[in-house]
Each structure stands twice: as structure tokens, then as C-alpha cells.
Amino acid sequence: MRWWPVFKNEMRLYFGSPMAYAVLFVVLFLCGLFFSVLFLNFSDVSMRSFMQPQFGQNLNATEFVLTRLFVITAQILLFCVPMITMRLFAEERRSGTIELLLTFPVRDGEVLAGKFLAAVALLAVLLGLSLTFPALVAYFTRVEWGAVLSGYLGLLLAGSTFLAIGILISSLTDSQIIAGFIAFGLAIVFWVIGWFADLTSGTLRVVLQYLSLIERMDSFSRGLIDTKDVVYYVSAIALLLFLTLRSLESKRWRG
């Protein structure tokens, strides 16, 4: 269980520098911006449906505001997660502390676990703070908490997958900027890949849809927890972490 000190240390490094606060602030600010647009829009629509009752039969705050917010949050995370992960190995490599870390009596896997879980913990803090938005909705109207919970599970899984991509990239280079930039580029690819899927057909469509990390978020945000999607994210994370471990090992060989 030697991942714990690594985890603790990473948390100290996150919250001991402006990094964590900057990420939290920017993500929550952007989410808040989208939330206010969606919520004002919702109140506008519900007001109008009040005048024309046949219109607003199944008007639902959870669906109208929160479901959309979850999808938008997933997209924002896609862009902000590289900021969280770019430091993890690249900085250690640049400053040489990797040499300390890898000569302590811990396995590479424990180092990786500590770092990954610290990043996930930061993501969890972020998502925890963003619970403000459903809470605000609940203050004014009824919220389907089941759907909210499912949405958050989806965000946590999708977010962790982005983190795993970021950590893999970070293990490949010793420049934080390059690590961040490549992870950022990959994020856009995984986002846009879903649009390509819509334009194609046949096997290619299936493959592209399968690769689209965001697409899977939709069912979660609609309150649908499909085992298939959970397995998808978990196995993607496992694969990415495995590759990271291999990359750490190969860096050792190449010195």
C-alpha cells in the first residue's frame, strides 16, 4: 500500500500550488456560465408554457437544464483535464525528481496509482463543488436525483478516462507544455470523432462511435447507467494505465 504517500504528496503538490485552484475556478466558472444560460432559458420556456398549457406537458428541469449541463461539463473537462495531468510525470522527469521517486522502495505501479488517484481525487473535488448547480435547481423546482447521480457517475468515468490519456502523454515526454498540448489535441480528436461517426456508415461508423469518449456520456446524462458503458470506460482506463506503466518501464531502459 505504498501508493498512499505518493497520493498524499501529489495532493500536496496540487493544492500547494495555484494549479488546482486555477483549474477548479475556470471549470466551475465556465460551468456556471452555461448553467445560467440554460437555467434562464428554462425559466423563460416554462413561463411561456404556462401561457400555452398544451406546450409544456413534459417540461422537466432535470432534463432541460442538468442533462445538457452534464454533456457541456464533459466537454469542458476534456479541455481542462490536460492541465491537471500534464505535470504528473513530465515535471518529475524535467526536474530529475523522478530519479528519487523511482529509487524509493515502491513499485512503478504504486507510483502510478498514487498519481492517477490524486488526479481523480482532484476531479472528484471539482465535481463535488459543481453539485451546487443541481442544488440550485432543486431550490426552485423538483430534481430527479437518480438522473443527477447517473450523470455524475458518467462525468467521473469519462473524466477519469481523460485523466488516463493525459497521464499517458505526460509519461512520454519531459516537457509539461508538450504533455499538455498533445493531450489537448487528443481531447479535440476524441470530441470531433463523434461528428465523423455521424457522417459515415457501416463498420467505420461503429468503430468511430466506439472511439468517441463523449458519446457515451449521453446515456449517463439522461439517467441511464448501461453496464456496457461502464465497462467501456473502466477498460479504457485500465488499458491507458497499462500503457503508461509500460512507457515508464521503457523510459528506464532508454535512460
Added chain:
Amino acid sequence: MIQVDNLTKRYGPVEAIRDVSFGVEKGRIVGFLGPNGAGKSTTMKILSCFMPASGGTARVAGYDVFSQSLEVRRRIGYLPENAPLYPDLSVSTFLDFVAEIKGIGRTARRGRVADVMERCFVTDMQNRLIGKLSKGYRQRVGLAQALLGDPEVLILDEPTIGLDPRQIAEIRALIRSLAGQHTVILSTHILPEVSMVCDGVIIINRGRIVAQGTESELVQQAFPTARIEVRVAGAGGDVAGSLRALPGVVGVEPLMSRDSAVGFLVESERHRDVRPDLVRLVIGKGWALQELHQVGMSLEEVFIRVVAGEDLGAAADGDTATPAPRPAEEKP
């Protein structure tokens, strides 16, 4: 305690070390000496399990650094070159992290951290951020980190670099005090450091070990004869002849004469001190003795002779500072 056999490390086509073999007995302090780029750090990185060798084996505390890396790492303290540390942590926080990752229990941790801070003279800086410390302090925090957990073997890559003279003396005394219970291998390019701190010396150049042993062994190997420089004034006749006639003297070479004095380099059998006889001869002849001293007995001379000799022999393949790739057929 440390046993290295035919260790070779290649970075792509560049051979950093080649066929390095040596052993360090328990409780000894061994200095790893060599010019920059000789392969000191590479050897230390392999010993500390940071990276595997391309060939050969290394065992530390009885465990193989490659196949039993975790066991080795439980028993070593490693100070990498330039003491890389986390700049955003305070000294005590950092040392607490290291203590925890080395498996020191919560209750013992505080005392152990305080102890190493005391020993490395960083107690008064314990709440400062490492990034704000001077190079000397950072170096000592790095050393404190290596000492945590009381490891059997310490691998210190240039432990006194960046320290001021007083700090150097303190750290040398600290390392010296580790002898006996701990086995220490330290690299340096400061020659007097080795004489002061180490029991044994390994000289490495261009990726290969060129000499190893205790300091006096090395001096004897490099200089089989003792050499005395003597200058006399007012001498007439065959001075060199009379010197050569002394028992024990094996050679006499004239030196450049200064003013009216003539100088000679007298080589004698190593274990025979010919100085009293020399003095008696000079006085008996009525010459005026101006100078008489022994030369060429220091480690520095050995190092220069061994390393320069190597470089001279290998000058054909260029750069002397970094180990260049060599054709396989070349023989030393």
C-alpha cells in the same frame, strides 16, 4: 556489500560505461573518481536501480539490482546528481514524505526526520520551501533524504557540490562518521575529498575503470619509486654521479638550474628513505643545501598520470570529456 561485474551501459550507440567491475566491502567508504562524463553518474544510476544496465550484473546488499530491485531499494539511500527535490514542499514536509514512502511508521517518523535534519544541519530551515533554499542547503536536504531509514548502503552522487568550504567540512565529517555501519559509495571530482573521506578509490575514465585500490596502493602502482627533488648551490664536480652512488638511489635526472644552484630529481627505492643519506652527502661535500623535498606522491598526481595517460592513448578518437563510441576492435 556492493559487487559489480562487467557492467556495461549503452545509450543508443554511445557507450557510457564498459566492463566496469569492482567490489565494496561492508562498512567501507569508496570514492568514485573521474573527469566529467566518465560514467560515474551512470554507474550510480544503475546501482540505485534507476535504470538497468545493458550488460553485466550488479549486486547491492546481496540482491541483484535488476531482478530484485525492490529489495535493493529498501536497503539504499540515494542522492542523485544535483539533488533533485520538490521545490514546492517545505523541508520537513518533504522529509516526512520520504520517510513515509520508505516505510517508516507514523510514530517513529517525526523523530527520524528531526534526527536527519539535525545531522545534515537543516533544522533551522525546516519550514522553508525547498525552492527558496540555497544550493548548499538543497544539497544537504538531499543528503538528509538519503540518510532517512538508516539504509545499509548509501549512494551519493557528488554530495559536496555547491557547498561552501565550512559546509564541505561538515558534510565530509558526517560521511566519515557513517563508516563502519554503512557502506558508502560517493562520486566526486574533487581529489582531496577522496583522501579525506574515503577508504578506497576507484578511478574511472571514458567509461572504464583505470585504477582501483586504497590511496597508498594507487600511489605505489603509479609511482613504483619515491622521488626527491634536491637543489644545491656551490657544487663542483660530478654531483649527479655522487648522488647516483648513494645506496638505494635508482636514478638521477638533472632539473633546470635556478640562479647558481643545480637541481636533481633523485629516484629511490620506494621503501627506503634516502633523504638522511642525501643530506649527509651534501654537507660532507661542503655544498649548500637549498631545497629537499619529496614529490609526486599524492592521489592527484596518480589521477593525472592515469587519466592523462589513458586520454593520450585514446586521443585518436577525439573528445576527451565525453565517452565517444568506440570501434569494437579497439584494445586498450
